[in-house]
Amino acid sequence: xxxxxxxxxxxxxxxxxxxxxxSITNEYLQEGVIDSQLGNDQVLTLVDTLEPILLEIxxxxxxxxxxxxxLEPLELRQDFHQHFLKYWExxxxxxxxxxxxxxxxxxxxxxxxxxxxxxTNSKKISNINQPIAIVxxxxxxxxxxxxxxxxxxxxxxxxxxxxxxxxxEEIESLLEKxxxxxx
Amino acid sequence: xxxxxxxxxxxxxxxxxxxLNKFPQQLLAKLCQDxxxxxxxxxxxxxxxxxxxxxxxxxxxxxxxxxxxxxxxLFFLYRDASRASNLDQKQFLEILEKQTGITxxxxxxxxxxxxxxxxxxxSLNMPNVGKLIDFKWKVGVTFSSSISExxxxxxxxxxxxxxxxxxxxxxxxxEMSVPEFKEFARNLKEINQLLEVI
Numbered sequence: 001x002x003x004x005x006x007x008x009x010x011x012x013x014x015x016x017x018x019x020x021x022x023s024i025t026n027e028y029l030q031e032g033v034i035d036s037q038l039g040n041d042q043v044l045t046l047v048d049t050l051e052p053i054l055l056e057i058x059x060x061x062x063x064x065x066x067x068x069x070x071l072e073p074l075e076l077r078q079d080f081h082q083h084f085l086k087y088w089e090x091x092x093x094x095x096x097x098x099x100x101x102x103x104x105x106x107x108x109x110x111x112x113x114x115x116x117x118x119x120t121n122s123k124k125i126s127n128i129n130q131p132i133a134i135v136x137x138x139x140x141x142x143x144x145x146x147x148x149x150x151x152x153x154x155x156x157x158x159x160x161x162x163x164x165x166x167x168x169e170e171i172e173s174l175l176e177k178x179x180x181x182x183x
Numbered sequence: 184x185x186x187x188x189x190x191x192x193x194x195x196x197x198x199x200x201x202x203l204n205k206f207p208q209q210l211l212a213k214l215c216q217d218x219x220x221x222x223x224x225x226x227x228x229x230x231x232x233x234x235x236x237x238x239x240x241x242x243x244x245x246x247x248x249x250x251x252x253x254x255x256x257l258f259f260l261y262r263d264a265s266r267a268s269n270l271d272q273k274q275f276l277e278i279l280e281k282q283t284g285i286t287x288x289x290x291x292x293x294x295x296x297x298x299x300x301x302x303x304x305x306s307l308n309m310p311n312v313g314k315l316i317d318f319k320w321k322v323g324v325t326f327s328s329s330i331s332e333x334x335x336x337x338x339x340x341x342x343x344x345x346x347x348x349x350x351x352x353x354x355x356x357x358e359m360s361v362p363e364f365k366e367f368a369r370n371l372k373e374i375n376q377l378l379e380v381i
Contacts, residue, residue, distance in 0.1 A: 059331035100360040102330050104338070107357040112370045116377050118228065125195035128255035129228065131381040133374045134312055137343075139357045152355055154313045154345045158378045164318060165375045168368045171339055174322050175361060178337050 005033040006080045009046065010087055013054050018098050049074060057088060058095045064088070110149060111138035119155075132157050186260065187267035187278055199256035200283040202249040207241050208292055210234070215296040218257040222265075223303055229254050257293075264297055265304040272298040316352055317344035339364045 009029060016024035029047060030040050038046075053070050056062065062070070067088055071081055101108060114135040122128050132155045140149045156164070185191055206214065214234060220226035231250045238245050245253075260279070264270050276294040279285050285293075319342040326335050339361075344354045359367060 060333035061331075096334075097360065097362065099331055099334060100336055103325055103328055103334070103336075104358045104360070107355070109341075109357050109359050109363055109367060112367060114370065114374055116374070116381065122259075123193050125193050125199050125252055125255050125259065128258055129251075131378050133378060135374070137355075137357075139355060152313075152343070152345060152353075154315045154343075156315050156374075160315060161371065161375045161378055164371055167318065167320060168371055171320060171322060171364070172368060175337055175339075175364070178322070178324065179361075 001033065001036045001038055003079055003083060005036045005038075006083060007087070008032045009043075009050060010054075010084065013047065013050055014091060014095070017051065017054055018058060018095050058099055061092075061096055061099075107139040107141050107150075109137060110140035112136070113138075117155075130157065133161060185266065186263045186282065187270055187275070188263075190278070190282060192282055193259060195252060196256060196259075196282075197284055198249075199252035200285045200289075202245055203253045203256065204284070204286045204289050205243050205245065206238070206253070206289065207243070208288065210237055210241070211289060211292045212296065214253070215257060215261075215293055218254065219261055219296060219300045219304065222258070222261060260293065261297070261300075261304065265301070270297075270301070313345040313347040313353075315343065316346050317342075317354075319343075337361055 009032075012024050012029055012032065015021040026044060026047070030043050033043055053067075056070065057067055060066075064085060067085060071084060076084070112135070114133050116131055116133050119128055119130050119132050134153060134155050137152045138149050139152065140147050142148075186193070203211065214229060217226060217229040221228050231247055231254065234250050234254075235245065235247065238250070264275060272294045275297045276290050279290050279293065280287065321340050322337055323340065324335060324337045328334070339359045340356065341359070342354060342356045344352050346352045
């Protein structure tokens with residue numbers, strides 16, 4: 001087996017486990033490494049060893065050291081071992097955000113867009129021609145392999161947005177503190 | 184809020200029309216035209232200072248706020264008229280005279296411009312944009328889950344209430360991971376900066 005086969009297995013398994021790609025079957029994996037010296041059974045054994053590790057490191061967000069420890073008993077060839085480490089380093093952020101999004105069971109924010117307008121219709125004449133922002137939030141939810149999105153639009157004036165930003169800054173400092181404590 | 188269709192008058196309209204009545208005819212016609220042009224994005228919003236000085240040349244003293252209110256009320260009236268179905272010149276003038284204290288002379292100027300421009304003012308319809316009524320948030324840390332045992336990560340949950348044009352309030356809730364929240368925050372701060380500057 002060459003490095004390219006190993007790489008193929010790794011990236012295909014990530015597609016299967018994290019991107020929920022249903023086309024990655026055992027047959028697909030065996031086909032992909034057909035020009036290696038491996039027999040079909042050997043491919044499946046390798047897959048069975050790699051899968052739980054890939055699941056563990058993604059869902060537990062393991063560090064490189066922890067990954068090393070997990071790989072030790074496998075006694076992989078040196079270049080495969082290095083490649084795995086490097087591959088994880090590259091994929092980590094993306095996989096982390098996939099797992100995080102899986103933890104949002106209801107609606108998540110999938111988009112924000114906005115524009116600033118001059119108000120030309122209001123209950124008070126003095127409000128007309130004041131600048132206001134129109135904000136659109138896209139909220140998405142995963143429903144049985146489909147994604148449902150709804151749009152919420154609202155207008156917001158100077159005072160309101162200033163208030164909002166104050167609250168946003170409060171949240172930011174809370175998150176800062178939280179992250180510092182964790183580290 | 185419909186003036187021409189439902190006869191509902193916004194607050195401050197009488198005072199604004201009072202100031203409008205003081206305009207010399209030609210200047211009033213120019214202001215109406217400027218407003219209508221601005222509504223079609225053909226020109227920029229009329230400048231208060233310009234009209235103040237033109238009024239002064241005619242020995243008419245109006246404060247900045249008073250001039251601003253005349254501009255605002257014209258925007259309101261022409262926009263509202265464009266939404267009312269098939270409003271002709273006569274009806275425009277009649278309703279205007281009945282609902283506000285506008286002089287016949289000033290009313291005629293507004294109505295003439297309406298007649299001339301009404302084809303060009305398409306129903307300037309804004310989408311159903313609600314108003315933000317309430318904004319609540321909480322920050323939590325998920326320390327375990329069925330999906331991933333060890334992923335300890337904070338989530339921000341937002342609960343917003345929006346009232347639509349019929350005064351119905353809808354509440355929506357959504358969660359964000361930290362990077363998503365940062366993006367959300369960035370957008371809001373940008374809006375804040377822009378609104379401060381204008």
